[in-house]
Amino acid sequence: MAGKPKLHYFDARGRMEAIRWLLAAAGVEFEEKLIESSEDLDKLRHDGSLVFQQVPMVEIDGMKLVQTRAILNYIATKYNLYGRDMKERALIDMYTEGVADLSEMIMLLPLCPPDQKNAKLTLIRERTTNRYLPAFEKVLKSHGQDYLVGNKLSKADIHLVELLYYVEELDPSLLANFPLLKFEEKFIEKPEDLDKLKNDGSLMFQQVPMVEIDGMKLVQTRAILNYIATKYNLYGKDMKERALIDMYSEGVADLGEMIMHLPLCPPAEKDAKLTLIREKTTNRYLPAFENVLKSHGQDYLVGNKLSRADIHLVELLYYVEELDPSLLANFPLLKASSTPVAKLSSVLSGETWTHLFASPRAQ
Ligand SMILES: N[C@@H](CCC(=O)N[C@@H](CS)C(=O)NCC(=O)O)C(=O)O
Numbered sequence: 048m049a050g051k052p053k054l055h056y057f058d059a060r061g062r063m064e065a066i067r068w069l070l071a072a073a074g075v076e077f078e079e080k081l082i083e084s085s086e087d088l089d090k091l092r093h094d095g096s097l098v099f100q101q102v103p104m105v106e107i108d109g110m111k112l113v114q115t116r117a118i119l120n121y122i123a124t125k126y127n128l129y130g131r132d133m134k135e136r137a138l139i140d141m142y143t144e145g146v147a148d149l150s151e152m153i154m155l156l157p158l159c160p161p162d163q164k165n166a167k168l169t170l171i172r173e174r175t176t177n178r179y180l181p182a183f184e185k186v187l188k189s190h191g192q193d194y195l196v197g198n199k200l201s202k203a204d205i206h207l208v209e210l211l212y213y214v215e216e217l218d219p220s221l222l223a224n225f226p227l228l229k230f231e232e233k234f235i236e237k238p239e240d241l242d243k244l245k246n247d248g249s250l251m252f253q254q255v256p257m258v259e260i261d262g263m264k265l266v267q268t269r270a271i272l273n274y275i276a277t278k279y280n281l282y283g284k285d286m287k288e289r290a291l292i293d294m295y296s297e298g299v300a301d302l303g304e305m306i307m308h309l310p311l312c313p314p315a316e317k318d319a320k321l322t323l324i325r326e327k328t329t330n331r332y333l334p335a336f337e338n339v340l341k342s343h344g345q346d347y348l349v350g351n352k353l354s355r356a357d358i359h360l361v362e363l364l365y366y367v368e369e370l371d372p373s374l375l376a377n378f379p380l381l382k383a384s385s386t387p388v389a390k391l392s393s394v395l396s397g398e399t400w401t402h403l404f405a406s407p408r409a410q
Contacts, residue, residue, distance in 0.1 A: 073126035117293030140270030142203035
């Protein structure tokens with residue numbers, strides 16, 4: 048029998064807390080190996096245990112999984128907390144990502160510079176009261192069941208309950224008006240287009256992107272991507288492949304997000320941010336992907352077959368190249384002449400390829 052999962056993290060809630068909650072809710076015993084010094088972290092990095100040199104890391108079923116979402120998805124799949132079919136899964140993802148958006152705002156509050164703290168707190172209160180809690184209250188009210196999806200406990204409920212604890216800690220009065228929570232490319236060309244969607248109830252969290260697909264109005268980018276990838280068979284052949292695909296996709300997302308946020312950075316901080324992006328691209332993310340490809344000698348990241356991880360990586364490589372083509376110099380396997388770019392362009396028709404990667408988009 049496989050041993051208990053082993054959790055590697057600091058003696059703090061942080062990003063590991065949701066993993067602890069999910070395991071506890073699934074009734075799984077786990078061990079914690081606390082990182083108590085920078086030497087402990089360096090040791091994990093040097094022995095190759097951390098794909099992106101970051102924790103949380105969980106040893107489970109012979110894998111050393113990093114990337115919080117990849118870990119959560121694996122545990123939820125394994126312990127049957129991830130819906131009965133791909134539509135339920137899409138809804139669970141959508142709710143989970145909404146929870147994550149608000150949790151992240153709350154989690155980052157202590158790191159906020161003192162002179163910005165009040166404004167951030169006001170924003171969190173406003174979003175909690177007017178965006179996130181009403182959305183979840185409405186879901187529960189709409190079907191009158193105890194759980195968010197499919198009348199059955201799922202990871203979305205567990206993440207929501209954890210969030211409600213944080214909200215309560217912050218300010219219990221924020222929960223006052225939500226009795227049910229108290230249980231513990233159509234282009235948007237003008238502001239009126241967005242208002243219309245918000246007002247007709249199409250946007251669960253009043254944000255886009257939103258994709259109408261198979262009778263659902265799906266929001267939350269990751270939920271949308273997960274659904275499309277599942278539906279079109281780009282998400283691995285079993286739950287281990289899926290865990291790896293998630294892990295790589297989340298690594299791509301971390302660097303993608305840094306690059307995407309660069310234009311929004313205050314001018315005085317831009318140079319430092321750019322230096323950080325270059326450093327992380329060269330020393331953390333591209334070596335990690337190059338190593339994966341080198342380690343198995345195949346054209347695709349997972350299972351010798353195109354998956355969403357390859358597609359996200361190719362998109363990222365385009366952004367990196369746009370930023371500074373020399374950043375790709377030391378990564379022959381990632382370069383356009385080789386995998387997976389060439390493979391991907393060969394499976395996509397010329398027109399799709401052009402549409403995906405060459406059409407100018409507003410930032
Ligand atoms: N997207 C990653 C982010 C992980 C992350 O930011 N980990 C922090 C600790 S909470 C870390 O290891 N920081 C050290 C570093 O980035 O060098 C995840 O969700 O696991």
